[in-house]
Amino acid sequence: MLAWVVPAMALLLVAPYVIDPFQTLTLTYGLIAAIAALGFNLLLGYTGLLSFGHSAFFGGGAYTVAFLVKYLKLASMELFLAGSVLVAAILSALFGYVCVRYTRIFFGILTLALSQVLWSLAFKFFWVTGGTDGLRIPTPTLLGMAPSDDKMEFLAHHYYYYVLAVFAICVVLMWVIVHSPFGKALQAIRDNEIRAEFIGIRIRRYRLIAFVISGIFTGVAGALWAPLNGLASPDILVWTFSGEIVFMTVLGGFRTFVGPIVGAIAFTYLKTYAVGFTVYWQLLLGTVLVVLVLALPTGIMGAVERLASKIKKSG
Amino acid sequence: MDLLVTQALAKSFGDNRAVDRVDFTVRQGEVLALIGSNGAGKTSLVNLVSGLLRPDSGQIIFENNDVTRQSPYERIKAGIARSFQIVNLFDQLSCADNIALSIFSREDKTLKLATLASRDHAVWAEAHDVLRRFGLERAAMLLAGTISHGERKLLDVAVAYALKPKLLFLDEPTSGVSTREKAPIMDIVTSIVRAGGITVVIIEHDMDIVFRYSERIVVMHQGAILADGTPDQIRQNDAVTTTLIGTHPTGESAYGSTGSAGR
Amino acid sequence: MAVFLIHILNALLYSSVLFLIAGGLSLIYGVMRILNLAHGNLYALGAFVTAWAIGLALGAGAPNVVLFVLLPAGAIAAAVAGAVIERTLLRPFYKRPEEYQLLMTFGLLMILEDLIRLVWGPNPLSATSVYASLGSISVGGDRYPAYNLVIIAVGIIAAVFLWAFIYRTRFGVLLRATSQDKRMASALGVNVNRIYIQAFTLGCFMAGLGGAIVVPSQSAVLGMGVDALVLAFIVVVIGGLGSLEGALAGALIVGVVREAGITLFPEIELAVLYLIAAIVLLVRPAGLFGRA
Numbered sequence: 001m002l003a004w005v006v007p008a009m010a011l012l013l014v015a016p017y018v019i020d021p022f023q024t025l026t027l028t029y030g031l032i033a034a035i036a037a038l039g040f041n042l043l044l045g046y047t048g049l050l051s052f053g054h055s056a057f058f059g060g061g062a063y064t065v066a067f068l069v070k071y072l073k074l075a076s077m078e079l080f081l082a083g084s085v086l087v088a089a090i091l092s093a094l095f096g097y098v099c100v101r102y103t104r105i106f107f108g109i110l111t112l113a114l115s116q117v118l119w120s121l122a123f124k125f126f127w128v129t130g131g132t133d134g135l136r137i138p139t140p141t142l143l144g145m146a147p148s149d150d151k152m153e154f155l156a157h158h159y160y161y162y163v164l165a166v167f168a169i170c171v172v173l174m175w176v177i178v179h180s181p182f183g184k185a186l187q188a189i190r191d192n193e194i195r196a197e198f199i200g201i202r203i204r205r206y207r208l209i210a211f212v213i214s215g216i217f218t219g220v221a222g223a224l225w226a227p228l229n230g231l232a233s234p235d236i237l238v239w240t241f242s243g244e245i246v247f248m249t250v251l252g253g254f255r256t257f258v259g260p261i262v263g264a265i266a267f268t269y270l271k272t273y274a275v276g277f278t279v280y281w282q283l284l285l286g287t288v289l290v291v292l293v294l295a296l297p298t299g300i301m302g303a304v305e306r307l308a309s310k311i312k313k314s315g
Numbered sequence: 316m317d318l319l320v321t322q323a324l325a326k327s328f329g330d331n332r333a334v335d336r337v338d339f340t341v342r343q344g345e346v347l348a349l350i351g352s353n354g355a356g357k358t359s360l361v362n363l364v365s366g367l368l369r370p371d372s373g374q375i376i377f378e379n380n381d382v383t384r385q386s387p388y389e390r391i392k393a394g395i396a397r398s399f400q401i402v403n404l405f406d407q408l409s410c411a412d413n414i415a416l417s418i419f420s421r422e423d424k425t426l427k428l429a430t431l432a433s434r435d436h437a438v439w440a441e442a443h444d445v446l447r448r449f450g451l452e453r454a455a456m457l458l459a460g461t462i463s464h465g466e467r468k469l470l471d472v473a474v475a476y477a478l479k480p481k482l483l484f485l486d487e488p489t490s491g492v493s494t495r496e497k498a499p500i501m502d503i504v505t506s507i508v509r510a511g512g513i514t515v516v517i518i519e520h521d522m523d524i525v526f527r528y529s530e531r532i533v534v535m536h537q538g539a540i541l542a543d544g545t546p547d548q549i550r551q552n553d554a555v556t557t558t559l560i561g562t563h564p565t566g567e568s569a570y571g572s573t574g575s576a577g578r
Numbered sequence: 579m580a581v582f583l584i585h586i587l588n589a590l591l592y593s594s595v596l597f598l599i600a601g602g603l604s605l606i607y608g609v610m611r612i613l614n615l616a617h618g619n620l621y622a623l624g625a626f627v628t629a630w631a632i633g634l635a636l637g638a639g640a641p642n643v644v645l646f647v648l649l650p651a652g653a654i655a656a657a658v659a660g661a662v663i664e665r666t667l668l669r670p671f672y673k674r675p676e677e678y679q680l681l682m683t684f685g686l687l688m689i690l691e692d693l694i695r696l697v698w699g700p701n702p703l704s705a706t707s708v709y710a711s712l713g714s715i716s717v718g719g720d721r722y723p724a725y726n727l728v729i730i731a732v733g734i735i736a737a738v739f740l741w742a743f744i745y746r747t748r749f750g751v752l753l754r755a756t757s758q759d760k761r762m763a764s765a766l767g768v769n770v771n772r773i774y775i776q777a778f779t780l781g782c783f784m785a786g787l788g789g790a791i792v793v794p795s796q797s798a799v800l801g802m803g804v805d806a807l808v809l810a811f812i813v814v815v816i817g818g819l820g821s822l823e824g825a826l827a828g829a830l831i832v833g834v835v836r837e838a839g840i841t842l843f844p845e846i847e848l849a850v851l852y853l854i855a856a857i858v859l860l861v862r863p864a865g866l867f868g869r870a
Contacts, residue, residue, distance in 0.1 A: 050680065098856060098859065098860060105819075109613070109814075109819075113815060113855055114856065116852060117853065117856075120848040121849055124848065176428075176430075176431060179433065180427055180428045180430055180432055181419045181428075181435070184432050185419070187405065187412075191405035191406055191408060192405055194367075194399075198365065198387055198391065198396070198403075199396075199416060199420045199478060200388055200417075200420040200421065200425075201420055209428075213428075240687075240804060243615075246684070247681075247685075282688040283693065285685075286685045286686065286688025286692065287689060289681065289685030290685040290689065293671075294667075297678060
């Protein structure tokens with residue numbers, strides 16, 4: 001698997017010079033989704049908890065940026081990221097504290113319900129959050145560099161590389177975490193929570209920590225997304241958006257490390273083209289999901305791995 | 316010295332008095348067999364002592380400390396460990412991972428998330444050493460869910476053993492294993508724990524195993540302790556033999572009769 | 579006094595519909611251990627089918643009586659849809675981990691959302707003539723729409739019928755047996771597959787009925803299913819998943835709190851509901867009537 005890292009990174013590095021700006025923007029959205037999915041999968045793939053409430057952290061990150069712009073008149077992407085990390089940490093600590101007492105379906109319901117609280121607050125307190133109109137977010141400064149006049153060029157070039165850098169950092173961080181003793185402990189909890197408890201792992205505590213880390217990653221993704229989208233609205237807090245995060249992770253395969261990354265990028269392209277292709281894009285994507293779960297439960301990466309081992313066996 | 320003492324320990328499930336005011340003692344360094352027919356309360360007793368269940372009343376004293384209110388985590392840190400009757404392993408992790416997890420946990424290293432687990436060579440060396448002692452070297456890199464049943468039973472014990480406990484409860488370590496494999500498993504287990512100076516309590520149904528490997532036998536029946544003594548004393552205890560075995564057991568039975576045979 | 583009575587009626591009204599939706603959700607979960615994320619869309623389907631049928635009948639000049647007879651059309655449509663869904667999409671997942679079921683029903687949600695749009699278009703459908711045809715009655719001096727009482731009545735009848743069905747009929751016994759121990763029931767000769775499809779169909783029927791009876795008082799709009807599902811979740815969280823009494827208690831609580839909230843704290847009324855759900859979960863995890 002590591003053999004793919006270098007070519008993949010090389011491709012990502014030259015992308016803006018090879019594909020047109022619209023494609024680059026789509027790819028940027030894909031990388032942002034990948035960060036969110038990476039965070040989400042710490043909970044699903046490694047800890048065995050299926051959250052239907054991650055939109056809360058994504059939206060939390062995005063709205064943090066919006067508030068920093070609107071109320072503190074800030075414009076620095078670094079401050080945006082710092083702020084969203086803080087907010088996502090607090091939010092996920094709060095939600096996590098309530099949710100990790102439960103597992104499986106109850107956990108899913110609770111995360112869903114709690115994220116809906118946030119959605120309803122964003123909806124109702126429209127004088128603060130802009131309601132359904134949302135809040136505008138102008139292009140920020142990147143490491144002090146102010147956006148150029150050609151906004152499209154700035155986004156498709158400088159912002160892309162900024163996101164790519166953050167993405168790379170997130171990938172490395174998450175890779176270390178899942179391969180650390182803590183990561184092993186999470187997998188133990190996933191595989192057999194009773195045994196994990198009886199070798200001395202305090203499962204609620206570990207689940208909470210995983211929850212917070214997961215929320216922070218997703219919050220960072222939301223913060224990166226906000227200036228690209230230019231607008232923060234309640235749409236990203238709705239529970240069906242959480243479902244999309246689940247979808248993309250399962251699409252790529254939640255049992256591998258790179259699965260969520262692949263799935264997020266694939267889903268982003270899939271949705272972009274579906275939305276452009278038909279007004280019934282939900283029907284299209286919904287069918288994809290059903291077929292996926294029926295026929296290809298280990299996702300794209302699962303299928304790739306099976307194929308690779310078949311080739312290895314016959315070759 | 317008495318390593319573990321329970322005082323009037325009781326637990327009921329509805330009308331069923333699973334553990335009925337039991338005074339149970341385990342002395343340091345001994346190998347004790349806990350026997351009784353199904354439903355006698357053996358596993359419930361172990362569940363209470365290890366912390367899986369909360370007692371309705373009574374106390375559990377470990378090394379002169381009252382641990383009755385302590386969580387499983389605290390009891391493990393105090394030195395009580397257990398294996399499980401139905402194999403409880405981390406099936407999607409390798410055997411080495413399974414053992415290493417106990418070691419990481421024992422050393423309070425499981426909260427480290429900024430270092431790679433593979434870099435802690437001491438832990439992995441010890442994990443491989445444990446696997447070697449249990450005869451599981453060849454399965455080190457295999458997933459725990461893919462090895463044979465007998466190997467899984469051994470691994471289940473090894474995972475508890477790797478915690479370096481003072482008191483180890485083994486819940487039917489040979490159940491589901493063919494007669495041929497039982498003795499080798501018990502040989503490994505008892506030699507390892509003896510070498511480590513670990514006090515062991517074994518729940519067993521196989522009377523051959525019980526009489527061969529234990530120094531002391533505690534017999535439970537309907538939630539209470541029926542008898543307590545050396546294998547010879549138990550063998551000659553009429554109440555025990557009629558309740559449990561049905562006949563006087565000789566030394567040469569090919570396959571130890573299980574509890575309900577004579578009832 | 580009249581105002582208070584009207585508030586009570588409004589709360590009961592809301593509770594009735596919620597009970598139908600959440601009761602169906604809970605029934606399905608109780609018997610099959612499946613949480614159907616698309617359940618709200620079956621409620622929506624019921625609303626759309628009923629509104630459409632009534633619209634057709636109105637166009638054909640049918641009298642009011644016929645319109646009322648057509649009300650359950652949505653419930654039947656939802657039941658049929660449920661039967662088809664269970665047989666084709668759900669059955670492969672019984673042996674799989676429940677995460678996959680959730681995902682599958684989420685995909686189903688997206689499909690149903692757009693199927694409704696495909697068939698009936700993006701505009702709301704209404705059946706206000708039915709609503710208006712009953713006029714209003716006097717409640718302590720104030721006027722109150724008589725149709726609302728129909729909704730409340732249907733809710734009460736449904737609750738009673740369900741209770742009798744589950745606790746007083748042979749099918750109910752089989753249902754309860756299967757929900758407690760599927761393998762044992764199967765070993766005793768119960769056709770678990772048949773029980774499953776019947777339970778699922780019944781649950782969907784209830785959701786569809788909720789949509790059908792509510793549509794005269796509010797139109798069928800896209801997205802109503804997704805909104806309804808979250809409320810149904812709150813009801814089962816408070817009342818306990820898998821319990822009929824829980825769905826009833828939860829629906830009543832949510833109905834009352836919502837009515838109180840709308841009157842007293844209109845801004846945060848929705849958030850208050852979610853907060854109550856969270857509190858219940860902290861204090862009594864399985865819900866008021868749930869089994870852990």
